[in-house]
Amino acid sequence: MEAQIEQLPMHRRPTIREMGRRSEAAEMPFKRMRPDEGGGSVFLPSFAAEGAALVTIHNSGQRVVLAAVSREAAALGLALGMPLTQARAMIPGLDIHEADPAADAALLDRIGRFAARRITPLVATAGADGLWLDLTGAAHLNGGERRVCAGLLRFCAKLGIEARIAVAGNGAAADALARHGPERLTLCPEGGEQAALGPLPIAALRIDPAVVEKMRRLGLEWIGELAAVPRGPLVRRFGRDVLLKLDQALGQAAEPIDPIVPRDAPSAELRFAEPIGGAEVIARAVSDLLDQLIERLRETGLGARALLLLCDRVDRQQQRVEIGAARATRDKAHLLRLLARRIETIEPGFGIDAMRLIAARTEPLGAIAVPGDLAAPEPVPDLSQLIDLIAGRLGAQRLYRLSAIESDVPERSVCRIAPLDTTIAWPDAWPRPPRLLPRPERIDHVVAELPDAPPRRFTWRGRMYKLVRGDGPERIYGEWWKRGAERDAVRDYFHVEDESGARFWLFRRGDGIDPRTGDLSWWIQGGCG
Known part of the structure; x- marks a missing residue:
């Protein structure tokens, strides 16, 4: 191109501005280099175009260390507890985010409540990133242990979570196999805990890292080696906690847990001596249900965002009415107005003998302050009730606002x-x-x-x-x-x-x-x- 420009007469050569515009056609500087240009160098991560190495960080004393690492980051040699400065030296383009333990705990609690409702009633947290599920008497209801675990892996994958699951005779053994086992899904046969735990590192027993380091200096690195050591000298040198953790993993000692108790959605129920069918009678019953439900919401400091009305007919058919609110509320008049517009959709058939009103979605709602100054400025109008009325007629999916998100396209x-x-x-x-x-x-x-x-x-x-x-x-x-x-x-x-x-x-x-x-x-x- 430059040679062709040099051959042109001076008055026909492009200006500097035009030549600068032409330079925009150059290749993007951040694309992966071709092999003949040095693209095979070990200093250029091969995942640059597919996904970046992601880590989260937190403070540990006076240092900033890695709290979690993605699969790409682990493949490049990053590990938990590594100083951030060392990680940046290894990977200059590292994607770094601040750890959020509160959000992680909230997500873990939500998954635990889901499991307690759908799989087994006994669920407990295992550390900051694990759950224990007692499948005793519940696995056969869901197709067996392997099917339950495979379903949980698919569920976590949809949430973007890379999960590992192990099933054993006790929680400590399952925890060790899930965190340190070779497979994502491990099913330990009954009574096979000692053989399965033998090749795992001693850190899998959840022992203090300082004690694990002392054992490593003495040549003890695996659980099988630790189980073969006489118990007396082991207690004198490392304390009773080591034996307790070992016995819990082998099923020789019990380990108490604090189960997650799922909170039932606030609800109110009415049963009738005689079936009802008139619209006016149904409206009065809905009003009574709202009185009960609002009182329970007030006691728990919650407001309703979605209500579900269930009407059980005498022929064992059920009628459902759902309404939603743009903002959490306990306003009976507003909720009754929304439900009254949907009463005409209920088919009573030969009569309704029971009705139940459930707050399917709730949010915290405290007391509303009322200004005591008569000269106070005019309050800002609340559009939530208008939005609820329009959504009840047109559908909630037809009401929305547009917002910008981070994207170049x-x-x-x-x-x-x-x-x-x-x-x-x-x-x-x-x-x-x-x-x-x-x-x-x-x-x-x-x-x-x-x-x-x-x-x-x-x-x-x-x-x-x-x-x-x-x-x-x-x-x-x-x-x-x-x-x-x-x-x-x-x-x-x-x-x-x-x-x-x-x-x-x-x-x-x-x-x-x-x-x-x-x-x-x-x-x-x-x-x-």
Whole structure:
């Protein structure tokens, strides 16, 4: 290219500005290098285009250490407890986040309550990242131990959690096999705990790390070696806690647990001496149910976000009515108004002999302060009740607000949120049209000069548009760190205006020079009006 420019007369050579614009077609600097350019170096992680190494950190005394590592980070040699400075020296592009133990504990508690309701009533936490499930008398109800465990692994995978499960005769053995065993799913045969635990490290017994280090210096590294040591000298040197942990793992000592007790949803129930069927009678029964339910919500400091009304008919059929609220509430008049609009959908048949009202979704709701000053400013109107009424008629899915999310691709940079949720505004430095299409639509018969000139004409939905103004390009690269197929993708965006004043936001796939960046097709992303 430079040689061709040198051959041109001076008055026909491109200006410095034009040559700078042409330089935009250069390859993206963060793409993986080709092997002949040094791409095979061990200092360039091979996962750069597929997924980044992720770690969380927390303070340990005066040091900042790793609290958790992803699979990619572990494959590169990072481990729990490693100093952050050492990890950064090993992987310069490390993705680092602050650990959130409270959120982790809340998620673990939610999973435990789910298991207590669906699998077995006896569930307890095992450390900060584990659960114990007592499957005694419950596994056969779900197809056996292997089927239960396989279902739990699939459930955790849907949540984005890499789980490991072991089944043994006691919780300590199952904990050791799950955390230090060779397989993601381990089923220990009855009475086989000692043989299964023998090749595992002593740290699997949940012994103090300082004691484990002392044992390692004496040549004791595996549980099988520890079990063969005489118990007397072991107690004198390391204390009784070591023997207790060993006996618990071998099933020779019991270990108490603190089970997770699932909280039942607040509810109210009415049973009738004679079946009812009239709309007015049903409305009075709903009012009585609301009185009981609101009193229970007030006692627990909760407000209802979703109510479920169950009507049991004499023919053993059940009628269901569901309502939702945009904000937690205990306002009886508002809830009764929402339920009354749905009474006409109930088919009483030969009569209803029982009704139950359940607060399927609740949130904490404290006391509401009432201003005592008569000169206080006018309160801000509460739109939640209006939103609930509209949602009851049109459906909750038809009411939403738009909020910006972090994404370079325009169609992925906007999401729908609830009407009362806080929106995130788009940065002022990157203006966007007020209207974006759900998906870009292809346009035809585009006349444009490559590589940087805006189009002069295009056809969309059977109509031709002649353009008189244009601005651009704004170059957007594909999200190569999320999708490997977008590693070379390039979009050049243009703001254009036609003869009537209508404005459009168009883009071309590809930079106009390298065919790997796109097929040079033109698309419309949005516009004004």
